[in-house]
Amino acid sequence: MSRPEPTDGLGPWQQFLCRACGLIYDEGEGDPDSGLPPGTRFARIPEDWACPICGVTKSDFEPYRRRAPVAPVPVALGPQRRPGAVIVGGGISGWSVAAAIRAADGQVPITLVTACDGSLYHKPELSVALGRGLGPEALRRETGIAAAARLGLRLMAETVAVGLAPARHSLRTTRGPLSYTHLVLAHGARPALPAGLDPALCWRVNDLAAWSSLHAELARGSRTVAVIGAGMVGCELAEDLARAGHAVTLVGAGALPLPELLPEPAGRRLRAGLEGVGVTYRGPSLVSGLSRRADGRIALALSDGTSLAAATVIAATGLATPSRLVRGAGLAFDRGIVVDPATLRTSGPDIFALGDCISLDGRPCRFIEPIARQAEVIAHTILDREHPGYAHAAPVIRLKTRSAPIALHGTPVAGLPWHVVEESPHRLAMEQRQGGDVTAWLAA
Amino acid sequence: MPSALALRQVEDRVAPAGPAAPNRPDWIDAAVLAGTTAIADGPLSAAAGAIDRGAYPLDLLGRLGETGALAVHLDRHGARFGLAVAAMQAASRACGATGFLMWCHAVCGLYLEQSGNPALTGARLDDHAAGRRFGGTALSNPMKAFAGIEPILLRARRVTGGYRVSGMLPWVSHIGPGQYCGAIAGVVGPGDTIGHEIMFLLACDRAELRPCPHFSGMEGTSTWGLRLDNLFVGEDDLIADPARPFIGRIRGAFILLQCGMGLGVAEGSLADMGAVEETLGHVNQFLDDRPDTIAAELAELRARVMQLAETPYESSNDYLIDVLDARAQVSELALRASQSALLHQGARGYLMSAAPQRRIREAHFVAIVTPALKHLRWEMARLSRETLPAATDGGRA
Numbered sequence: 001m002s003r004p005e006p007t008d009g010l011g012p013w014q015q016f017l018c019r020a021c022g023l024i025y026d027e028g029e030g031d032p033d034s035g036l037p038p039g040t041r042f043a044r045i046p047e048d049w050a051c052p053i054c055g056v057t058k059s060d061f062e063p064y065r066r067r068a069p070v071a072p073v074p075v076a077l078g079p080q081r082r083p084g085a086v087i088v089g090g091g092i093s094g095w096s097v098a099a100a101i102r103a104a105d106g107q108v109p110i111t112l113v114t115a116c117d118g119s120l121y122h123k124p125e126l127s128v129a130l131g132r133g134l135g136p137e138a139l140r141r142e143t144g145i146a147a148a149a150r151l152g153l154r155l156m157a158e159t160v161a162v163g164l165a166p167a168r169h170s171l172r173t174t175r176g177p178l179s180y181t182h183l184v185l186a187h188g189a190r191p192a193l194p195a196g197l198d199p200a201l202c203w204r205v206n207d208l209a210a211w212s213s214l215h216a217e218l219a220r221g222s223r224t225v226a227v228i229g230a231g232m233v234g235c236e237l238a239e240d241l242a243r244a245g246h247a248v249t250l251v252g253a254g255a256l257p258l259p260e261l262l263p264e265p266a267g268r269r270l271r272a273g274l275e276g277v278g279v280t281y282r283g284p285s286l287v288s289g290l291s292r293r294a295d296g297r298i299a300l301a302l303s304d305g306t307s308l309a310a311a312t313v314i315a316a317t318g319l320a321t322p323s324r325l326v327r328g329a330g331l332a333f334d335r336g337i338v339v340d341p342a343t344l345r346t347s348g349p350d351i352f353a354l355g356d357c358i359s360l361d362g363r364p365c366r367f368i369e370p371i372a373r374q375a376e377v378i379a380h381t382i383l384d385r386e387h388p389g390y391a392h393a394a395p396v397i398r399l400k401t402r403s404a405p406i407a408l409h410g411t412p413v414a415g416l417p418w419h420v421v422e423e424s425p426h427r428l429a430m431e432q433r434q435g436g437d438v439t440a441w442l443a444a
Numbered sequence: 445m446p447s448a449l450a451l452r453q454v455e456d457r458v459a460p461a462g463p464a465a466p467n468r469p470d471w472i473d474a475a476v477l478a479g480t481t482a483i484a485d486g487p488l489s490a491a492a493g494a495i496d497r498g499a500y501p502l503d504l505l506g507r508l509g510e511t512g513a514l515a516v517h518l519d520r521h522g523a524r525f526g527l528a529v530a531a532m533q534a535a536s537r538a539c540g541a542t543g544f545l546m547w548c549h550a551v552c553g554l555y556l557e558q559s560g561n562p563a564l565t566g567a568r569l570d571d572h573a574a575g576r577r578f579g580g581t582a583l584s585n586p587m588k589a590f591a592g593i594e595p596i597l598l599r600a601r602r603v604t605g606g607y608r609v610s611g612m613l614p615w616v617s618h619i620g621p622g623q624y625c626g627a628i629a630g631v632v633g634p635g636d637t638i639g640h641e642i643m644f645l646l647a648c649d650r651a652e653l654r655p656c657p658h659f660s661g662m663e664g665t666s667t668w669g670l671r672l673d674n675l676f677v678g679e680d681d682l683i684a685d686p687a688r689p690f691i692g693r694i695r696g697a698f699i700l701l702q703c704g705m706g707l708g709v710a711e712g713s714l715a716d717m718g719a720v721e722e723t724l725g726h727v728n729q730f731l732d733d734r735p736d737t738i739a740a741e742l743a744e745l746r747a748r749v750m751q752l753a754e755t756p757y758e759s760s761n762d763y764l765i766d767v768l769d770a771r772a773q774v775s776e777l778a779l780r781a782s783q784s785a786l787l788h789q790g791a792r793g794y795l796m797s798a799a800p801q802r803r804i805r806e807a808h809f810v811a812i813v814t815p816a817l818k819h820l821r822w823e824m825a826r827l828s829r830e831t832l833p834a835a836t837d838g839g840r841a
Contacts, residue, residue: 324762
């Protein structure tokens with residue numbers, strides 16, 4: 001039967017969705033097999049009518065509204081007959097390896113699997129962007145799709161790597177399994193939240209997506225913000241939030257910020273600098289719990305029995321490398337994926353790792369500077385090119401607190417005494433010595 | 445992270461189980477597997493085609509019950525989940541539909557036992573576990589509802605002494621006159637909103653069974669539409685109220701048990717390939733997914749499933765992702781293995797009487813039955829995401 005035009009004055013034909021099986025009843029088409037001619041309004045269908053597919057009744061139908069179409073996931077740019085390199089992670093590490101491989105070889109297939117949208121951004125900017133008035137669009141240097149086209153790789157965005165079979169060179173993802181000739185793990189670390197901090201009540205800033213959501217919350221105007229954790233990220237965020245006009249309390253475990261890294265004179269300068277831009281420092285204090293108050297604000301219960309309230313809470317309590325994927329595959333893991341310090345090979349065949357997710361001699365190294373060099377080494381090894389190998393050197397640690405910038409060089413050791421080399425109102429220089437050698441020095 | 449042991453203790457305290465059936469001495473591991481294998485290789489293999497076309501093998505299920513294959517995963521019989529999976533694999537190697545029926549039956553037994561409800565854990569559970577009475581599960585819709593995939597179809601209203609439940613479930617398997625199934629309904633509160641859900645044992649004789657349209661295979665699973673019209677659910681019928689914490693506790697075990705089905709279909713397909721290796725191996729060597737490839741992946745996957753079956757009630761996020769990942773790989777492997785088996789056998793596998801074409805449809809079923817492959821991937825993606833504050837109004841400044 002042909003589809004009639006509506007003439008009953010009730011507007012266009014409507015559609016109704018069977019909640020059980022997904023059949024769509026279209027008023028214009030009716031259900032002739034059940035005696036409903038085309039043009040039968042849903043309201044006029046007898047109550048004992050049943051879904052022609054699954055048999056549920058009229059009451060199990062609901063008005064059908066089209067959902068927003070799912071954005072297509074970028075797919076291969078060309079035929080990929082060889083498995084090629086598969087990279088897990090769409091942060092700086094993942095993209096650096098992709099770029100390094102492509103710079104040396106225009107042909108080898110590359111697939112980049114990332115749980116986020118694959119946007120390229122410079123992560124250190126996340127802790128200084130609010131004070132500079134930058135938004136997500138300003139931080140995004142290139143979309144994942146554009147970068148994938150530029151590098152001629154297949155981007156699998158919003159895709160999680162869930163399983164790994166090293167012997168079969170197979171990676172399982174939430175969009176199906178992938179074969180690889182070489183696998184590069186660059187999935188980074190995730191915020192480690194102490195027990196007692198409800199993840200639904202506190203933000204963690206470790207990627208652009210999370211930062212963007214926080215940015216949206218903060219964009220509604222000046223707020224009270226509590227930052228839990230006075231490590232590098234906590235201190236930088238606290239200052240950045242204060243510069244953006246928010247009333248910030250920084251809760252630290254020590255009497256001074258960064259107690260594990262900085263000697264007391266440097267910590268005092270840092271604290272004074274933060275207080276100079278309006279940050280209230282609270283410590284030594286630990287947060288034992290979070291709860292939503294009746295007025296919508298969040299109460300932080302402190303270990304000394306007191307509490308404070310804030311409209312927004314951010315936890316900067318450190319990072320931990322997720323271990324499920326690698327442990328499940330039988331790869332060595334020790335606070336991070338164990339890699340050979342010279343080749344960055346993991347204990348699995350043809351599997352490499354770099355960036356925030358690795359540990360070198362049992363120590364994670366979560367800084368930007370080594371990543372490009374690590375990516376070069378891995379790219380050369382994958383492509384079977386000569387390379388002198390990776391030589392790890394402790395990166396310079398720069399605290400991006402403009403109120404009291406601090407640079408740390410060498411390998412600072414917690415507990416080892418620091419000696420003052422220079423101390424004036426404008427400058428502090430200190431160093432650590434071992435056996436007559438200066439092993440670490442700082443300038444504040 | 446609470447251990448499975450800790451969970452059991454809580455359960456025991458809340459509702460002591462009824463007089464437990466003595467462990468049947470003949471239900472030792474080797475005997476259960478040998479008994480199941482004998483049935484699978486004998487009468488079940490012979491009946492697989494008929495079951496595919498519509499014969500409901502209650503007699504064979506009764507015999508499988510006698511061997512202990514439907515009971516060994518229960519706490520009262522040693523919580524031997526690995527053995528239960530192995531038994532389902534052995535049966536599914538002969539007939540995927542029967543493997544599915546075993547799973548329906550096994551999880552129904554799990555609901556009864558874990559309910560802690562004395563009315564459900566006594567003789568009723570003993571009869572069920574031994575395969576003297578039969579019942580399945582109607583949790584496809586609520587499982588999807590809990591994952592945020594679709595709305596819940598059964599609605600309950602609170603009344604004196606219990607609830608009244610109405611609604612329609614389109615296809616529920618391993619039910620029939622005199623049988624029963626576990627079901628979940630959303631309790632409608634003020635403003636027509638659902639505040640919580642209840643889980644209950646639904647006796648089919650108190651509901652209307654409606655014939656389903658024809659499926660492309662596995663027609664002998666006794667699958668019906670179920671219509672409930674103001675059905676009273678009293679305390680004796682309740683499995684869990686509220687249902688969500690209960691489902692959270694048994695979810696890993698529920699999904700893990702399904703792995704037996706797909707492993708069996710893949711193993712049966714492997715046998716189909718091997719059956720023609722001598723005659724067709726010279727040309728079959730040009731196919732993908734050769735028997736050695738499938739066998740290696742099957743062995744690795746089965747070992748992983750057995751490892752997970754050691755702690756079926758573990759509640760950590762990582763464990764649940766491990767279970768979902770294994771279940772997803774079971775689907776993928778069954779699909780690839782069955783496809784390859786038909787290509788290996790060629791026209792003889794394409795005959796309507798041949799096992800390979802039946803196994804392809806069984807493998808498709810493994811990949812679409814709840815949780816379907818797409819649901820598993822959706823759920824793994826969801827569980828992998830970090831929880832962050834809702835990006836709405838985060839309270840007053």
